[in-house]
Amino acid sequence: MTQTLTLSQLTKTYDGVTALRDVSLSLASGERVALLGHNGAGKSTMMKIILGLIPYDGGNVVVTGAAPGSAEARRRVAYLPENVAFHPALTGLEQIRHYLRLRGQDAGAAMGLLERVGLAHAATRRIGTYSKGMRQRVGLAQALIGHPALLVLDEPTSGLDPVSRRDFYALLDGLAAEGASILLSSHALTEVEARTDRIVILSKGVMVAEGRLSDLRRGAALPVAMQITARPGQGDALARALPGAVAQGDTLHLACDQDAKLPTLARISGLGDLVADLEVLPPSLEDIYSHFSRRDGQ
Structure with missing residues (x-):
C-alpha cells in the first residue's frame, strides 16, 4: 500500500522543553488512525509539523512523498481544525x-461538495445562521477540495450532536474506502474505538502505545470483566460455584486475567442450567488509554 505519511524518530523542543521525542509513525492509503493523548502530550505539535506550519529539530518527515509544507504536500493534504471559522x-x-x-x-463543483457533506439544503443560507455542526460540515467540504490523500482532523466532532457525529464518521469511512488516509485527534474515546483502524497514544511527547485495539488490549494485559446472570432461583447455587465472583442480585461480576479468559469461559459454560446469560466485557479504550498514560509516569 502507498505510504501517505512517514515520521521517523521525530523530535521537537520548545525552549529546552521536549514536545516530541523519537516519534515514529506511518500511515498507508485508506488507513484511519486515531491520535490520543492528554493536553500537552504533543498531538498539536505533531499535526503542525505534518502540515508544515512549524519546523522540527530531529528525525525525518515525509508527507505524501514530499517535504511537509512543500507545494506538493499542501496540494495533497487537507486539515480540519476543532473550531472552524x-x-x-x-x-x-x-x-x-x-x-x-x-x-x-x-x-461549479461547490454544490457537489456541499451535497457530499449533507449541506445542500442550506447551501444558500448565510453561514452566520449555521449551527456548529453545520459549520463543521462546511469545513469538511472545504477539506475535500482536490481529493486529498491525507486528512488531518483535530477534534472534528467537538460540539456535534450524536446524529451529526454518526454521519460525520460515515463520511470518513467512505473517504477511507476511496483511499484517503485519515489522522484523527480526539478526546472522544468511545467514538474512535469503533471507527479507526489503529490507535496511537502520546504521553509527554513520547509514543507509549501504537497498534490495533486488539493489540493494545494484549499489551496492556488488563483484566477481562464478565457478567453472569443466574437462572431464576439459581443465584445462590451459581455464587457457590463461582466463589471469586461478586453477587448483585441474580447477577455475578467476575474479573480474570487475559490468559485465564478461555478457561474461565469454559468453567462457566460447564455450569449448565445454573446460567441464563453471560456477557464478556473486554477493557475499553478508556481503560487502555489510562493504563499506558499512567505507565509513562503521569
Missing part, C-alpha cells in the same frame, strides 16, 4: 466557491 455573511455555497477559486479549481 468562516465569514458569517457568506452562504455555504459562496464560501466553498471561494475556496475552489483559491485552489484554481472549478467553482
Whole structure:
C-alpha cells in the first residue's frame, strides 16, 4: 500500500522543553488512525509539523512523498481544525466557491461538495445562521477540495450532536474506502474505538502505545470483566460455584486475567442450567488509554 505519511524518530523542543521525542509513525492509503493523548502530550505539535506550519529539530518527515509544507504536500493534504471559522455573511455555497477559486479549481463543483457533506439544503443560507455542526460540515467540504490523500482532523466532532457525529464518521469511512488516509485527534474515546483502524497514544511527547485495539488490549494485559446472570432461583447455587465472583442480585461480576479468559469461559459454560446469560466485557479504550498514560509516569 502507498505510504501517505512517514515520521521517523521525530523530535521537537520548545525552549529546552521536549514536545516530541523519537516519534515514529506511518500511515498507508485508506488507513484511519486515531491520535490520543492528554493536553500537552504533543498531538498539536505533531499535526503542525505534518502540515508544515512549524519546523522540527530531529528525525525525518515525509508527507505524501514530499517535504511537509512543500507545494506538493499542501496540494495533497487537507486539515480540519476543532473550531472552524468562516465569514458569517457568506452562504455555504459562496464560501466553498471561494475556496475552489483559491485552489484554481472549478467553482461549479461547490454544490457537489456541499451535497457530499449533507449541506445542500442550506447551501444558500448565510453561514452566520449555521449551527456548529453545520459549520463543521462546511469545513469538511472545504477539506475535500482536490481529493486529498491525507486528512488531518483535530477534534472534528467537538460540539456535534450524536446524529451529526454518526454521519460525520460515515463520511470518513467512505473517504477511507476511496483511499484517503485519515489522522484523527480526539478526546472522544468511545467514538474512535469503533471507527479507526489503529490507535496511537502520546504521553509527554513520547509514543507509549501504537497498534490495533486488539493489540493494545494484549499489551496492556488488563483484566477481562464478565457478567453472569443466574437462572431464576439459581443465584445462590451459581455464587457457590463461582466463589471469586461478586453477587448483585441474580447477577455475578467476575474479573480474570487475559490468559485465564478461555478457561474461565469454559468453567462457566460447564455450569449448565445454573446460567441464563453471560456477557464478556473486554477493557475499553478508556481503560487502555489510562493504563499506558499512567505507565509513562503521569
